[in-house]
Amino acid sequence: MGKLAVKNMENPFKFGSVVGGVHFTNRVNEIQQVKSILNSTNHLVLIAPRRFGKTSLIKKTLESNKSKSIFIDMQTINTVEGFASKLLKKIYDIFTVEGLKNKVKSFRIIPDVSINPITQEVSVSFNPQGENKIHLLEDVLNMLNSFAEKKNRIICVLDEFQEIERIDKSLSRQLRSIMQNHSGINYIFLGSQESMMKYIFENKKSPFYHFGSLMNLEPISKNDFFDFIKQGFYNTETKIDDAQITELLLFTSCHPYYTQQLAFTIWNNVQLHNHSNDVVGNTITEIVQIHDYDYERLWQNLNNTDRKIIAGLSNFDSKPLSSEFGKKTGVNSSSTVHSAIKRLIEQGYLIYSGNSYTIEDPYFNLWIKKFMQQ
Ligand SMILES: Nc1ncnc2c1ncn2[C@@H]1O[C@H](COP(=O)(O)OP(=O)(O)OP(=O)(O)O)[C@@H](O)[C@H]1O
Ligand SMILES: [Mg+2]
Known part of the structure; x- marks a missing residue:
């Protein structure tokens, strides 16, 4: 095959934003699980670390679902x-x-709605009066519920739902009391801050206690990712060996985002420099180098205890709550280790899955190893 033709081909891997179509792999069981909840009167709470594919999974499921749906990212709401x-x-x-038209006219606070005559784009604004702003939400959501039909429930997705605590302290209590009357809507709550989400939905004192079925999203399985990567290279007539795909997945532990990022960059490198035996290792080194400055800044922002724990996780196999880990890292108090780990998970540095703690970003993990050896 001529080189030019290959160069014009589109990279089959994608990372950084919601993926669908050919960039989305598998999640067959998870889609089924979400669908079965949407076919019932239950609500769904989907929790996973950053960039595990929460939004992509829900968008993909909704594509093949005939219900009408609304999607809101709570990060965009103030x-x-x-x-x-x-x-x-x-x-x-x-x-x-x-x-x-008529329904909106009966709202307790009438919104300003204008429709651009050319683009048909609708813009909406409310002028709230004092304490009654919760009426706005209640009227809007009640109207949405009134449009649902027995066989056609409406789906309302609230992404990054943990942000609700930032918007207004009493909002979760008020929202819960509105939503509990909505038999025609399936609410889907997505969130990446596991501790916050668990607090909202699992704490007895929280208004949203047990409001929905809890679902944790795991990384994509090794076999599925292997086939997906192999197919991506094959379809674009770009060479990769099976052992190299295994090497790639071993490095990323099948984390959806980092795996796509590495596959994307390896594909580019094979296109540019031809296939070589060490293309995976070289590409990893290249990505670590590109982020050198960011990682240095991240490292500088960590306090000394956090550094010891992260360096310990990067360099030793032992469990962080074991006495051996304490001896090796010099953080001997297990309560200090415990609270540092909790904080590092909240800040997204660490992931807890499969009964172990790992550094979220495999490139940062490698950077630390190299940095400590200097
Ligand atoms: N099913 C999938 N198949 C292949 N790649 C995926 C899949 N799901 C997610 N990814 C990869 O992970 C990246 C992040 O996906 P997505 O934005 O859906 O995750 P998220 O958990 O919603 O992230 P965030 O925490 O940033 O909101 C995608 O850009 C893609 O590279
Ligand atoms: Mg998302």
Whole structure:
């Protein structure tokens, strides 16, 4: 095959944003699990570390589901009225303006709705009066519920739901009391801050206690990722050996984002420099070097206890709560180790899965190893 033709081909791997279509692999069981919840009257709480594929999984599931759905990223919301406006705008996106007109007129606080005559783009704003801003949300969500039919439930996805605590301290209590009356809506709550999400949905004192079925998303299985990568290289007539795919997956531990990032960069390198035996190792080194400055800054932001624990996890096999780990790292108090680990998980540095703690970013892990050897 001529080199030019190959060069024009599109890289089959994608990382950094929501993936669908050919960039999405498997998750067959997870899609089934989500679907079965959506076919019931239950709500779903999906928790996973950053960039594990939460949003992609839900979008993919909704694509093949005939229900109408609304998707809101809570990171983009700063106020209760902003939340109500965004919800209403999304409702305008899925229902006809005519159908909504009368219902909106009966709201306790009437929104300003304008429709761009050329693009048909709807913009919505509310002018809240004092303490009554929760009425905005209640009226909007109740209207959405009223549009549901027995066989056609409506799905409302709230991504990065842990952000609710930031928006307004009393919002979760108020929202829960509104949502509990909605028999026509399946709510899906996504979140990456595991401890916050668990607090919201698993703490008896929290208004959302046991409001939905809890589902944890794991990395993509090794076999599925192996086949996906092999197929991606094969379809684009780009060479890779099975042993190299295994090497790639061993390095990323099948973390969806880092795996796609490495496969993407290896593919580019094979295209540019031809296939070589050490392309996986060289590409990993290249990515670590590109991030050298960021990793140095990350490292500088960690306090000394955190550094000892992260360096310990990077260099030793022992469990961080064991006395052996304490001896090796010099952090002898297990309560100090415990609280540092909790904090590092919250900040996204560490992941707890399969009964062990690992450094979230495998490139950062390698950078630390090299850094400590200097
Ligand atoms: N099913 C999948 N198949 C292949 N790659 C995937 C899949 N799901 C996720 N990825 C990879 O992981 C990346 C992150 O996916 P996504 O944005 O859906 O995750 P997320 O958990 O919602 O992340 P965030 O915490 O940033 O919101 C994607 O860009 C893609 O590279
Ligand atoms: Mg997401």
